[in-house]
Amino acid sequence: AGGVAVYFGVRGQTAGSPETALRHAADVVAVEQALGLDMERGLQSGLIHQESLTTFANWIYVWGHWPAIVITFIWLAVRVRPVFRRLRDAMLVSGLMGLCVYITYPVAPPRLANMGMVDTVAEQSGAYRVLQPPALVNQYAAMPSLHVGWDLLVGLAVLAAAGSWAVRAVGAAMPLLMAVATVLTANHYVLDVLVGAG
Numbered sequence: 001a002g003g004v005a006v007y008f009g010v011r012g013q014t015a016g017s018p019e020t021a022l023r024h025a026a027d028v029v030a031v032e033q034a035l036g037l038d039m040e041r042g043l044q045s046g047l048i049h050q051e052s053l054t055t056f057a058n059w060i061y062v063w064g065h066w067p068a069i070v071i072t073f074i075w076l077a078v079r080v081r082p083v084f085r086r087l088r089d090a091m092l093v094s095g096l097m098g099l100c101v102y103i104t105y106p107v108a109p110p111r112l113a114n115m116g117m118v119d120t121v122a123e124q125s126g127a128y129r130v131l132q133p134p135a136l137v138n139q140y141a142a143m144p145s146l147h148v149g150w151d152l153l154v155g156l157a158v159l160a161a162a163g164s165w166a167v168r169a170v171g172a173a174m175p176l177l178m179a180v181a182t183v184l185t186a187n188h189y190v191l192d193v194l195v196g197a198g
């Protein structure tokens with residue numbers, strides 16, 4: 001809980017300037033173009049008119065992150081302490097790494113980078129602003145995607161601790177679904193997803 005409080009406190013107070021964040025966003029897009037990963041606009045434009053799919057992506061982005069993390073932490077703390085400690089330590093270390101990048105290299109997400117993409121979470125869901133109040137959110141913390149990185153850590157913890165195949169399947173699906181949702185909702189670039197998972 002202390003780590004989360006520090007993370008949000010620092011993250012919310014370290015937003016870079018919009019101009020710098022937009023310039024860095026252009027750099028990310030240029031790298032993606034060079035690597036053949038520039039697909040955010042195409043993916044969203046091809047799926048944005050399918051309301052059920054965008055609603056599902058919004059749901060994954062909002063409820064598949066902090067609520068899933070908290071539930072997993074409680075379950076592991078009660079049932080599988082060694083996996084709990086490993087997940088806790090991995091999240092603290094990766095959160096610190098993410099904060100270092102957010103502070104030194106702010107990046108505007110696709111929804112704020114004048115790419116013609118729609119912020120489906122903001123337009124269709126009020127829950128996200130309750131779970132992450134705007135005062136605690138750095139709008140220019142796109143790189144790396146800890147939505148994906150932390151869901152990957154949680155998924156690995158679930159795979160390590162779960163006894164049933166159904167729960168293990170949820171653990172395996174979590175990071176994959178989040179990776180897709182972060183791009184479809186215009187909150188992250190494909191490169192953010194890869195760096196976050198790394």
